[in-house]
Amino acid sequence: xxxxxxxxxxxxxxxxxxxxxxxxxxxxxxxxxxxxxxxxxxxxxxxxxxxxxxxxxxxxxxxxxxxxxxxxxxxxxxxxxxxxxxxxxxxxxxxxxxxxxxxxxxxxxxxxxxxxxxxxxxxxxxxxxxxxxxxxxxxxxxxxxxxxxxxxxxxxxxxxxxxxxxxxxxxxxxxxxxx
Amino acid sequence: xxxxxxxxxxxxxxxxxxxxxxxxxxxxxxxxxxxxxxxxxxxxxxxxxxxxxxxxxxxxxxxxxxxxxxxxxxxxxxxxxxxxxxxxxxxxxxxxxxxxxxxxxxxxx
Numbered sequence: 001x002x003x004x005x006x007x008x009x010x011x012x013x014x015x016x017x018x019x020x021x022x023x024x025x026x027x028x029x030x031x032x033x034x035x036x037x038x039x040x041x042x043x044x045x046x047x048x049x050x051x052x053x054x055x056x057x058x059x060x061x062x063x064x065x066x067x068x069x070x071x072x073x074x075x076x077x078x079x080x081x082x083x084x085x086x087x088x089x090x091x092x093x094x095x096x097x098x099x100x101x102x103x104x105x106x107x108x109x110x111x112x113x114x115x116x117x118x119x120x121x122x123x124x125x126x127x128x129x130x131x132x133x134x135x136x137x138x139x140x141x142x143x144x145x146x147x148x149x150x151x152x153x154x155x156x157x158x159x160x161x162x163x164x165x166x167x168x169x170x171x172x173x174x175x176x177x178x179x
Numbered sequence: 180x181x182x183x184x185x186x187x188x189x190x191x192x193x194x195x196x197x198x199x200x201x202x203x204x205x206x207x208x209x210x211x212x213x214x215x216x217x218x219x220x221x222x223x224x225x226x227x228x229x230x231x232x233x234x235x236x237x238x239x240x241x242x243x244x245x246x247x248x249x250x251x252x253x254x255x256x257x258x259x260x261x262x263x264x265x266x267x268x269x270x271x272x273x274x275x276x277x278x279x280x281x282x283x284x285x286x287x288x
Contacts, residue, residue: 029246029258030209030230036255037210054227062231 002046005035008056015060027063083174100170107163114156118149190222195232196277197222199262199270202242208257209233233260241266 009028016024031053038049053059079101123129125145136148143151194216201207201215209230217223236242242260249257262270 026258027230027234029256033208033255033257034210034213034226034230037208037257040251040254041210052226054225059227062227063234 004046004050005032008050008053011056012060015057016064018064031059079170096173097170100166100173104163104166104170107159107166111156111159111163114152114159118152118156121149121152122146186221190224194222194224194228195236196270196273198229198232198236199241199266199273202260203262203267203270206259206261208259210257212260236260236266241269 009032012031013024013028016027019027035046035049035053038044039046042049044052083097122145125148136143136151138151197216198212201212207215209226212233213226213229216229233242237244237260240263243263244258244260246256246258249255
């Protein structure tokens with residue numbers, strides 16, 4: 001195959017970073033197949049065929065773009081890729097991105113810890129162990145036992161929800177400033 | 180007067196519908212699909228739109244794919260797309276929506 005085609009496919013391949021290697025090869029093979037098919041069936045020159053496919057980076061992006069946004073799970077690796085993908089720069093981003101990202105991650109870790117506490121709290125209360133691990137203090141009221149666990153779980157749920165929401169906000173921000 | 184904006188908007192959802200309609204008739208490979216679609220200017224789209232769209236339809240399990248060698252000499256292996264049962268159900272819902280939409284438009288005219 002012509003050198004220009006290989007160069008083109010290399011650029012596509014290198015810009016498909018977040019995908020698994022098997023997916024990348026599959027995409028490359030399909031584009032390769034498309035190019036050969038078109039060479040046989042039309043009178044277009046190879047340069048014309050490649051220019052119909054468009055800029056190789058853009059082509060790769062159109063595969064990858066959705067992939068990065070589709071997942072809702074909080075994932076630092078994904079965030080780094082997202083920032084790289086949309087080449088986020090600028091002073092506001094230096095503040096906004098880490099703030100939203102860290103808050104979201106801390107909320108999510110806290111919510112997991114709280115679920116743990118809510119579970120630990122039940123045997124402590126049941127066996128009347130005197131371990132002051134979980135004291136729910138609402139100032140005017142200090143619930144104990146199951147009620148304390150339920151309140152902890154409610155707070156955990158709230159934090160979990162808030163962290164998801166912040167994460168979505170962060171992704172929307174990254175995509176927005178790029179456009 | 181610029182009709183192209185409205186066409187772009189319109190094409191977005193319809194392209195997915197057209198691809199599923201075409202693949203339901205018989206298994207097709209990417210280049211073939213693009214040729215079919217290209218025959219109608221109103222739905223014609225770039226490769227960089229169609230291939231990623233096909234990939235999304237695979238991910239959502241409306242389509243499945245398999246590689247097959249071309250019968251003709253000198254042609255590369257082709258990646259064929261085939262509609263799944265989930266895809267057929269999805270397409271039936273799309274057909275219903277399309278019919279409803281046509282009826283509504285007729286009434287509004």
